Amino acid sequence: EVQLVESGGGLVQAGGSLRLSCAVSGFSLDTHAIGWFRQAPGKEREGVSCISSSHSTTYYADSVKGRFTISSDNAKNTVYLQMNSLKPEDAAVYYCAADSDPLETCLKVAGLFEKSESDYWGQGTQVIVSS
Numbered sequence: 001e002v003q004l005v006e007s008g009g010g011l012v013q014a015g016g017s018l019r020l021s022c023a024v025s026g027f028s029l030d031t032h033a034i035g036w037f038r039q040a041p042g043k044e045r046e047g048v049s050c051i052s053s054s055h056s057t058t059y060y061a062d063s064v065k066g067r068f069t070i071s072s073d074n075a076k077n078t079v080y081l082q083m084n085s086l087k088p089e090d091a092a093v094y095y096c097a098a099d100s101d102p103l104e105t106c107l108k109v110a111g112l113f114e115k116s117e118s119d120y121w122g123q124g125t126q127v128i129v130s131s
Contacts, residue, residue, distance in 0.1 A: 002026030002120045004034075004096050009125030012086055020081040020125060022096030029053060029072050033105035034079040035118065036070065038092035038127075047109035048094070049081060053102050059110050064090070088131045093124040 008020040022034055035050040049070040050059040058070050069082040079096060097118035099105045107113040 004122035006125040035109035040092040050106035050109040
């Protein structure tokens with residue numbers, strides 16, 4: 001059974017940092033990509049970042065480029081999203097996601113795949129940024 005479990009969300013002041021984790025079971029990060037999405041109240045879900053299975057490719061939405069860093073610890077089967085210089089507009093529920101076909105994940109995060117919904121999702125972790 002595939003499971004993705006996010007953690008690390010919380011309340012932080014603007015300008016602060018948080019590190020989100022996505023612990024994966026049911027498949028290996030050696031063979032699958034992981035994407036991060038976020039959704040704020042009243043807004044559409046937004047693709048934030050993605051890392052390919054080989055770690056050779058990472059993607060960042062323009063809104064987070066230069067502030068967020070995605071990384072993967074394959075030994076722990078965990079993907080991290082380091083978020084620095086947080087802004088109030090970063091507040092959202094953050095979800096990690098994956099697909100049976102690993103080639104689809106980063107394309108979906110980037111909004112470049114006809115089917116936007118990933119196959120597997122975590123339960124989400126909330127990030128609140130106070131101004």
